[in-house]
Amino acid sequence: MSKPDARRAGDSSGRRRLSPDDRRNELLALGAEVFGQRPYDEVRIDEIAERAGVSRALMYHYFPDKRAFFAAVVRAEGERLFEATNTPPDPGQSLFDQLRTGVLAYLRYDEEFPHGAWAAYVGMGRSDPVLRGIEDTDNDRQAQRILGRINAAVGDELDSKVERDLRITVYAWLAYTFEMCRQRLLDPSIDADQLAGSCAHALLDAVGRVPGIPAALRDAVAPSRR
Numbered sequence: 001m002s003k004p005d006a007r008r009a010g011d012s013s014g015r016r017r018l019s020p021d022d023r024r025n026e027l028l029a030l031g032a033e034v035f036g037q038r039p040y041d042e043v044r045i046d047e048i049a050e051r052a053g054v055s056r057a058l059m060y061h062y063f064p065d066k067r068a069f070f071a072a073v074v075r076a077e078g079e080r081l082f083e084a085t086n087t088p089p090d091p092g093q094s095l096f097d098q099l100r101t102g103v104l105a106y107l108r109y110d111e112e113f114p115h116g117a118w119a120a121y122v123g124m125g126r127s128d129p130v131l132r133g134i135e136d137t138d139n140d141r142q143a144q145r146i147l148g149r150i151n152a153a154v155g156d157e158l159d160s161k162v163e164r165d166l167r168i169t170v171y172a173w174l175a176y177t178f179e180m181c182r183q184r185l186l187d188p189s190i191d192a193d194q195l196a197g198s199c200a201h202a203l204l205d206a207v208g209r210v211p212g213i214p215a216a217l218r219d220a221v222a223p224s225r226r
Contacts, residue, residue: 114185
């Protein structure tokens with residue numbers, strides 16, 4: 001957690017003339033840094049305004065209160081992570097390698113933006129319905145991306161029950177991978193390649209145990225179960 005976020009907004013940066021979108025993005029980047037370093041309850045929105053070099057009135061123009069600001073930070077980090085893990089497969093690439101590549105992209109994002117990543121981790125799993133909704137949206141998008149890769153490997157439309165069981169499996173795996181990556185953010189000495197391989201094996205092993213999967217999918221996940 002000692003590595004500074006490359007997107008940090010300096011204390012004097014707020015004196016520059018920025019477009020509304022650029023100003024909002026700058027505030028979100030600063031918020032990710034601050035929330036990634038200290039507990040939510042210790043952060044004051046006035047502090048964010050002061051460090052950004054803007055007035056309280058302008059800060060509240062963009063975000064009505066600290067809860068809304070934190071939710072926007074978590075949402076923005078989720079968007080960046082979703083884009084960072086968009087790793088289109090190479091022709092003929094196995095499902096295992098596709099998954100492993102995606103997890104490695106996740107880990108690289110954590111390395112590059114540790115404070116922002118931590119702010120997002122803190123936001124997830126909270127009882128706040130807004131934050132929970134952001135988490136659900138992020139999980140839905142990631143799950144749909146993975147299920148799309150699985151469907152592509154099969155080449156045929158899946159039975160509705162099989163698709164339901166696969167969806168449940170993928171959602172559970174996302175929670176597992178989320179925690180694995182969080183642990184590496186806490187302890188960077190954990191080997192990234194080993195972690196990514198373990199996560200990829202975990203999903204394909206679980207998929208291979210779903211009753212009724214077509215033979216093409218069984219063959220696609222078989223190497224991970226040896």
